Amino acid sequence: KQEVTQIPAALSVPEGENLVLNCSFTDSAIYNLQWFRQDPGKGLTSLLLIQSSQREQTSGRLNASLDKSSGRSTLYIAASQPGDSATYLCAVAAGNKLTFGGGTRVLVKP
Protein backbone atom coordinates (compact mmCIF):
# COMPACT_ATOMS: atom_id res chain seq x y z
CA LYS A 1 0.00 0.00 0.00
CA GLN A 2 1.38 3.40 -1.01
CA GLU A 3 2.17 5.76 1.86
CA VAL A 4 3.14 9.40 1.41
CA THR A 5 4.85 11.41 4.13
CA GLN A 6 5.57 15.11 4.36
CA ILE A 7 8.05 16.45 6.90
CA PRO A 8 7.95 18.88 8.58
CA ALA A 9 4.25 19.30 9.28
CA ALA A 10 4.75 23.05 9.77
CA LEU A 11 7.42 25.55 8.80
CA SER A 12 7.94 29.24 9.55
CA VAL A 13 10.47 31.38 7.67
CA PRO A 14 11.24 35.10 7.28
CA GLU A 15 10.31 36.74 4.01
CA GLY A 16 12.96 36.33 1.31
CA GLU A 17 14.27 33.00 2.54
CA ASN A 18 14.08 29.99 0.21
CA LEU A 19 11.58 27.27 1.14
CA VAL A 20 12.38 23.56 0.91
CA LEU A 21 9.47 21.14 1.31
CA ASN A 22 9.96 17.40 1.40
CA CYS A 23 7.78 14.51 0.27
CA SER A 24 8.56 10.80 0.50
CA PHE A 25 6.66 7.80 -0.81
CA THR A 26 7.03 4.07 -0.25
CA ASP A 27 6.24 2.55 -3.67
CA SER A 28 8.25 3.80 -6.65
CA ALA A 29 5.77 2.41 -9.23
CA ILE A 30 4.05 5.75 -9.87
CA TYR A 31 2.71 7.55 -12.95
CA ASN A 32 3.51 11.01 -11.64
CA LEU A 33 3.81 13.21 -8.57
CA GLN A 34 1.79 16.36 -8.11
CA TRP A 35 2.33 19.33 -5.77
CA PHE A 36 -0.67 21.37 -4.60
CA ARG A 37 -1.27 24.50 -2.60
CA GLN A 38 -4.27 24.86 -0.28
CA ASP A 39 -5.38 28.08 1.39
CA PRO A 40 -7.56 27.83 4.54
CA GLY A 41 -11.09 26.71 3.72
CA LYS A 42 -10.37 26.46 -0.01
CA GLY A 43 -9.86 23.77 -2.60
CA LEU A 44 -6.49 22.62 -3.92
CA THR A 45 -4.56 24.51 -6.57
CA SER A 46 -2.22 22.44 -8.73
CA LEU A 47 1.31 23.86 -8.72
CA LEU A 48 3.48 21.35 -10.57
CA LEU A 49 3.14 17.86 -12.00
CA ILE A 50 6.24 15.71 -12.57
CA GLN A 51 5.89 12.66 -14.77
CA SER A 52 7.63 9.51 -13.57
CA SER A 53 10.15 9.82 -16.43
CA GLN A 54 11.13 13.38 -15.44
CA ARG A 55 13.65 14.51 -12.84
CA GLU A 56 12.35 18.03 -12.28
CA GLN A 57 9.76 20.61 -13.26
CA THR A 58 9.90 24.40 -12.96
CA SER A 59 7.32 27.17 -12.91
CA GLY A 60 8.41 30.69 -11.99
CA ARG A 61 9.84 30.66 -8.45
CA LEU A 62 8.84 27.01 -7.99
CA ASN A 63 11.01 24.03 -8.76
CA ALA A 64 10.16 20.43 -7.95
CA SER A 65 12.51 17.47 -8.20
CA LEU A 66 11.70 13.77 -8.30
CA ASP A 67 13.95 10.86 -7.37
CA LYS A 68 11.76 7.84 -7.99
CA SER A 69 14.35 5.28 -6.95
CA SER A 70 14.67 6.76 -3.48
CA GLY A 71 10.99 7.67 -3.23
CA ARG A 72 11.55 11.39 -2.70
CA SER A 73 10.42 14.70 -4.10
CA THR A 74 11.39 18.20 -3.04
CA LEU A 75 9.57 21.45 -3.74
CA TYR A 76 11.75 24.57 -3.73
CA ILE A 77 10.18 28.02 -3.52
CA ALA A 78 12.70 30.78 -4.13
CA ALA A 79 12.63 34.15 -2.37
CA SER A 80 9.53 33.44 -0.28
CA GLN A 81 6.81 36.06 0.11
CA PRO A 82 4.01 36.40 2.71
CA GLY A 83 1.58 35.41 -0.05
CA ASP A 84 3.26 31.99 -0.15
CA SER A 85 1.78 31.21 3.27
CA ALA A 86 -0.45 28.17 2.79
CA THR A 87 -0.49 24.39 3.17
CA TYR A 88 1.44 22.48 0.53
CA LEU A 89 0.44 18.92 -0.31
CA CYS A 90 2.15 16.33 -2.46
CA ALA A 91 0.35 13.39 -4.04
CA VAL A 92 1.53 10.39 -6.06
CA ALA A 93 -0.52 8.83 -8.83
CA ALA A 94 -0.67 5.05 -9.16
CA GLY A 95 -3.37 2.44 -9.64
CA ASN A 96 -6.16 4.78 -10.77
CA LYS A 97 -5.83 7.21 -7.88
CA LEU A 98 -3.79 9.80 -6.02
CA THR A 99 -2.40 9.15 -2.56
CA PHE A 100 -1.81 12.31 -0.55
CA GLY A 101 0.66 13.28 2.11
CA GLY A 102 -0.53 15.09 5.22
CA GLY A 103 0.80 18.44 4.03
CA THR A 104 3.28 21.06 5.26
CA ARG A 105 1.78 24.26 6.67
CA VAL A 106 4.01 27.20 5.71
CA LEU A 107 4.07 30.64 7.29
CA VAL A 108 6.21 33.35 5.68
CA LYS A 109 6.72 36.24 8.10
CA PRO A 110 7.04 39.79 6.70
Place this chain on the structure above:
Amino acid sequence: DGGITQSPKYLFRKEGQNVTLSCEQNLNHDAMYWYRQDPGQGLRLIYYSQIVNDFQKGDIAEGYSVSREKKESFPLTVTSAQKNPTAFYLCASSRGLRGEGEQFFGPGTRLTVL
Protein backbone atom coordinates in the same frame (compact mmCIF):
# COMPACT_ATOMS: atom_id res chain seq x y z
CA ASP B 1 -14.30 29.79 -18.04
CA GLY B 2 -13.37 26.16 -17.56
CA GLY B 3 -13.37 24.62 -14.14
CA ILE B 4 -15.03 22.58 -11.45
CA THR B 5 -17.93 23.86 -9.39
CA GLN B 6 -19.22 22.44 -6.14
CA SER B 7 -22.40 23.35 -4.33
CA PRO B 8 -23.38 24.23 -1.76
CA LYS B 9 -20.34 25.80 -0.11
CA TYR B 10 -21.71 25.03 3.36
CA LEU B 11 -24.18 22.27 4.24
CA PHE B 12 -25.78 21.34 7.53
CA ARG B 13 -27.26 17.92 8.14
CA LYS B 14 -29.46 16.64 10.91
CA GLU B 15 -28.95 13.17 12.32
CA GLY B 16 -30.54 10.50 10.12
CA GLN B 17 -30.72 12.65 6.99
CA ASN B 18 -29.24 11.92 3.60
CA VAL B 19 -27.65 14.89 1.83
CA THR B 20 -26.31 15.26 -1.70
CA LEU B 21 -23.26 17.31 -2.68
CA SER B 22 -23.05 18.56 -6.24
CA CYS B 23 -19.97 18.51 -8.48
CA GLU B 24 -19.93 19.74 -12.08
CA GLN B 25 -17.01 20.15 -14.50
CA ASN B 26 -16.79 21.70 -17.96
CA LEU B 27 -13.22 20.58 -18.67
CA ASN B 28 -14.35 17.58 -20.75
CA HIS B 29 -12.48 15.30 -18.35
CA ASP B 30 -13.26 11.60 -18.28
CA ALA B 31 -12.33 10.88 -14.67
CA MET B 32 -13.89 12.41 -11.56
CA TYR B 33 -13.12 11.89 -7.88
CA TRP B 34 -14.51 12.60 -4.42
CA TYR B 35 -12.21 13.15 -1.44
CA ARG B 36 -12.78 13.82 2.21
CA GLN B 37 -10.46 16.07 4.25
CA ASP B 38 -10.46 16.12 8.06
CA PRO B 39 -8.55 18.70 10.14
CA GLY B 40 -4.84 18.01 10.19
CA GLN B 41 -5.17 15.06 7.81
CA GLY B 42 -4.48 14.49 4.16
CA LEU B 43 -7.18 13.81 1.61
CA ARG B 44 -8.79 10.38 1.51
CA LEU B 45 -10.49 8.98 -1.59
CA ILE B 46 -14.19 8.15 -1.27
CA TYR B 47 -15.24 7.21 -4.82
CA TYR B 48 -13.97 7.72 -8.34
CA SER B 49 -15.38 7.34 -11.82
CA GLN B 50 -13.44 6.87 -15.02
CA ILE B 51 -16.39 6.83 -17.41
CA VAL B 52 -20.11 7.53 -17.50
CA ASN B 53 -22.26 4.94 -15.70
CA ASP B 54 -19.25 3.40 -13.99
CA PHE B 55 -17.63 4.15 -10.64
CA GLN B 56 -15.34 2.49 -8.12
CA LYS B 57 -15.03 2.58 -4.34
CA GLY B 58 -12.07 4.35 -2.88
CA ASP B 59 -10.52 3.88 0.54
CA ILE B 60 -13.45 5.11 2.65
CA ALA B 61 -16.65 4.44 0.64
CA GLU B 62 -18.82 3.16 3.50
CA GLY B 63 -21.81 5.43 4.14
CA TYR B 64 -21.48 7.22 0.78
CA SER B 65 -23.01 6.70 -2.66
CA VAL B 66 -22.42 8.28 -6.08
CA SER B 67 -23.82 8.30 -9.59
CA ARG B 68 -22.30 9.24 -12.97
CA GLU B 69 -25.17 9.68 -15.42
CA LYS B 70 -23.45 12.49 -17.32
CA LYS B 71 -19.79 13.12 -18.08
CA GLU B 72 -19.99 16.58 -16.50
CA SER B 73 -21.60 15.60 -13.21
CA PHE B 74 -20.61 13.37 -10.28
CA PRO B 75 -22.89 13.94 -7.25
CA LEU B 76 -22.04 12.46 -3.85
CA THR B 77 -24.72 11.40 -1.36
CA VAL B 78 -23.78 11.21 2.29
CA THR B 79 -26.18 8.71 3.81
CA SER B 80 -27.34 8.28 7.40
CA ALA B 81 -25.07 5.23 7.55
CA GLN B 82 -22.02 7.52 7.59
CA LYS B 83 -21.38 7.88 11.31
CA ASN B 84 -18.97 10.80 11.26
CA PRO B 85 -19.78 12.89 8.18
CA THR B 86 -18.57 16.28 9.42
CA ALA B 87 -15.68 17.13 7.08
CA PHE B 88 -14.56 19.15 4.07
CA TYR B 89 -15.47 17.41 0.80
CA LEU B 90 -13.50 18.00 -2.37
CA CYS B 91 -14.33 16.98 -5.92
CA ALA B 92 -11.67 16.64 -8.61
CA SER B 93 -11.38 15.68 -12.26
CA SER B 94 -8.63 14.61 -14.64
CA ARG B 95 -8.20 13.76 -18.29
CA GLY B 96 -6.43 10.45 -17.75
CA LEU B 97 -8.36 7.26 -17.26
CA ARG B 98 -5.77 5.52 -15.09
CA GLY B 99 -5.16 8.33 -12.62
CA GLU B 100 -2.07 9.55 -14.45
CA GLY B 101 -3.52 12.86 -15.57
CA GLU B 102 -3.18 16.10 -13.65
CA GLN B 103 -6.03 16.46 -11.17
CA PHE B 104 -7.94 19.72 -10.81
CA PHE B 105 -10.03 20.47 -7.76
CA GLY B 106 -13.23 22.30 -6.98
CA PRO B 107 -13.62 24.81 -4.11
CA GLY B 108 -15.08 22.25 -1.70
CA THR B 109 -18.20 21.78 0.42
CA ARG B 110 -18.03 21.93 4.21
CA LEU B 111 -20.56 19.55 5.75
CA THR B 112 -21.53 19.87 9.40
CA VAL B 113 -23.81 17.51 11.31
CA LEU B 114 -26.05 19.29 13.80
